[in-house]
Amino acid sequence: MEFDFNITIVGLGLIGGSFAMALRDLKPKNLWAIDIDTDAMETAERLNIIDKGYTNPEVPLKKSDIVILCVYPELTIKFIKDNLKYFKSGAIITDTAGIKDKVINEINTFIREDIDFIGGHPMAGKESKGLQYASKDIFDGANYIITPIPKNNKHNVSIIEDIATKIGCKSIIKIDPKTHDEVIAYTSQLPHVLAVALMNCNNIENVETFIGGSFRDTTRVAKINSKLWSELLMENKENILNQIDLFQAYISSIKEAIENERMESLEDIFSEASSKKGEAI
Amino acid sequence: MEFDFNITIVGLGLIGGSFAMALRDLKPKNLWAIDIDTDAMETAERLNIIDKGYTNPEVPLKKSDIVILCVYPELTIKFIKDNLKYFKSGAIITDTAGIKDKVINEINTFIREDIDFIGGHPMAGKESKGLQYASKDIFDGANYIITPIPKNNKHNVSIIEDIATKIGCKSIIKIDPKTHDEVIAYTSQLPHVLAVALMNCNNIENVETFIGGSFRDTTRVAKINSKLWSELLMENKENILNQIDLFQAYISSIKEAIENERMESLEDIFSEASSKKGEAI
Numbered sequence: 001m002e003f004d005f006n007i008t009i010v011g012l013g014l015i016g017g018s019f020a021m022a023l024r025d026l027k028p029k030n031l032w033a034i035d036i037d038t039d040a041m042e043t044a045e046r047l048n049i050i051d052k053g054y055t056n057p058e059v060p061l062k063k064s065d066i067v068i069l070c071v072y073p074e075l076t077i078k079f080i081k082d083n084l085k086y087f088k089s090g091a092i093i094t095d096t097a098g099i100k101d102k103v104i105n106e107i108n109t110f111i112r113e114d115i116d117f118i119g120g121h122p123m124a125g126k127e128s129k130g131l132q133y134a135s136k137d138i139f140d141g142a143n144y145i146i147t148p149i150p151k152n153n154k155h156n157v158s159i160i161e162d163i164a165t166k167i168g169c170k171s172i173i174k175i176d177p178k179t180h181d182e183v184i185a186y187t188s189q190l191p192h193v194l195a196v197a198l199m200n201c202n203n204i205e206n207v208e209t210f211i212g213g214s215f216r217d218t219t220r221v222a223k224i225n226s227k228l229w230s231e232l233l234m235e236n237k238e239n240i241l242n243q244i245d246l247f248q249a250y251i252s253s254i255k256e257a258i259e260n261e262r263m264e265s266l267e268d269i270f271s272e273a274s275s276k277k278g279e280a281i
Numbered sequence: 282m283e284f285d286f287n288i289t290i291v292g293l294g295l296i297g298g299s300f301a302m303a304l305r306d307l308k309p310k311n312l313w314a315i316d317i318d319t320d321a322m323e324t325a326e327r328l329n330i331i332d333k334g335y336t337n338p339e340v341p342l343k344k345s346d347i348v349i350l351c352v353y354p355e356l357t358i359k360f361i362k363d364n365l366k367y368f369k370s371g372a373i374i375t376d377t378a379g380i381k382d383k384v385i386n387e388i389n390t391f392i393r394e395d396i397d398f399i400g401g402h403p404m405a406g407k408e409s410k411g412l413q414y415a416s417k418d419i420f421d422g423a424n425y426i427i428t429p430i431p432k433n434n435k436h437n438v439s440i441i442e443d444i445a446t447k448i449g450c451k452s453i454i455k456i457d458p459k460t461h462d463e464v465i466a467y468t469s470q471l472p473h474v475l476a477v478a479l480m481n482c483n484n485i486e487n488v489e490t491f492i493g494g495s496f497r498d499t500t501r502v503a504k505i506n507s508k509l510w511s512e513l514l515m516e517n518k519e520n521i522l523n524q525i526d527l528f529q530a531y532i533s534s535i536k537e538a539i540e541n542e543r544m545e546s547l548e549d550i551f552s553e554a555s556s557k558k559g560e561a562i
């Protein structure tokens with residue numbers, strides 16, 4: 001598949017910046033960015049990450065074949081709504097938001113018939129935010145979820161799949177938006193909730209002198225973008241509450257085994273986890 | 282401080298093997314091992330990790346200035362008890378078990394007055410077990426906790442501190458055994474409990490296609506040595522139950538903020554975790 005596209009990245013932060021760096025290697029016809037942060041865009045231009053950055057969306061959108069939104073869910077919806085008239089006819093729009101059902105449903109209440117919004121979610125990132133932490137490597141070996149709905153054009157979906165493959169992702173999975181949100185509540189949102197709760201319940205002075213790898217790894221994502229993650233969890237309320245309940249049930253079973261000194265039960269619980277934790281996970 | 286010691290490692294698994302490799306660089310007078318696994322010891326001899334391996338403890342113990350036990354807590358106690366008469370007068374014995382109070386208390390009910398047992402716990406390890414996974418690098422930058430009691434000889438304690446420093450540990454901390462067990466319930470045992478519960482409550486098919494770094498990191502230690510960790514948790518029952526209760530209270534506060542759609546509260550909770558997660562942690 002040729003890569004002769006004009007591509008615009010909206011939001012030149014960690015994900016947007018990384019996406020731009022990765023796309024650069026694919027030599028699109030033009031690679032532009034839209035952001036309110038002029039410093040970030042000047043840096044990106046200077047480092048040749050992008051051809052040009054724009055604070056005004058009109059110019060790049062009118063010429064872009066593909067637009068990749070790398071901003072928070074609410075802003076993803078707002079941006080498309082506010083700039084609806086500027087998108088080129090036939091444009092493919094995709095996003096990187098951590099929730100899909102609400103984003104896609106709302107966008108489809110106002111989107112033009114001649115542009116195609118295809119939900120996307122690269123399972124890649126770091127605890128830091130901002131262009132200075134961006135790296136095309138974040139996609140290496142990562143999973144990429146695409147959430148097409150019946151009205152999406154199949155050829156356009158395959159273009160997004162192709163991009164995901166070319167930037168280095170290992171698995172490209174297509175599921176419906178509702179299922180995405182159910183799944184992500186477990187695989188992504190719950191681990192963040194656990195990391196935060198573990199970090200916050202610290203009751204040990206000078207705790208850093210008593211930790212090892214298990215604590216560091218389990219709390220890595222506690223260095224959290226609080227605004228973004230509050231939004232993601234609230235927008236996926238039912239699913240994350242469901243996962244928290246399931247998790248708490250499992251914690252209770254471990255607690256009960258310890259309380260009642262049932263060594264074999266505890267060993268079984270641990271062995272079960274160990275065998276579930278396979279190489280791919 | 283000169284390093285002209287005869288040292289014996291008891292248990293040539295992941296920790297014992299790593300300890301032997303690290304001590305090798307310090308050129309002790311002799312470096313021996315005791316294990317029931319003759320294959321492991323032959324491999325270690327062949328690779329020059331140790332000078333000689335013994336299935337019969339008597340010979341090396343009679344000549345060892347320092348004995349480092351790298352076996353499970355119960356076996357640590359049993360080994361010293363069963364081989365009490367063989368230890369050289371003036372020997373320093375230390376261990377690497379993940380709990381300290383019970384181990385030290387029990388050993389002190391029978392230990393000879395002329396040998397010095399000093400509790401130790403390197404905060405280092407990997408999810409795998411066995412000599413084939415051993416590496417001296419596991420101590421690089423790690424914390425090392427020593428739990429001296431009033432009867433321990435101060436000079437002997439400083440020898441253990443010196444060893445911990447020389448094998449690459451970043452911080453050597455001395456605390457009493459009770460405090461160690463309280464602390465470790467939070468910094469080490471709780472993260473393992475969370476990893477196991479998270480792995481076990483998996484309700485997603487083909488989950489490996491939907492995960493990212495946060496899930497991988499939070500479940501890394503779910504690949505758990507079930508026998509060892511059941512023993513560690515049971516022997517530290519009160520402390521780990523206490524930590525689980527504290528943790529569950531924090532999960533409940535997150536759950537409540539989401540249920541009642543209190544966005545600001547959720548942001549505050551996340552911001553608190555983010556600022557607590559400093560560089561050292």
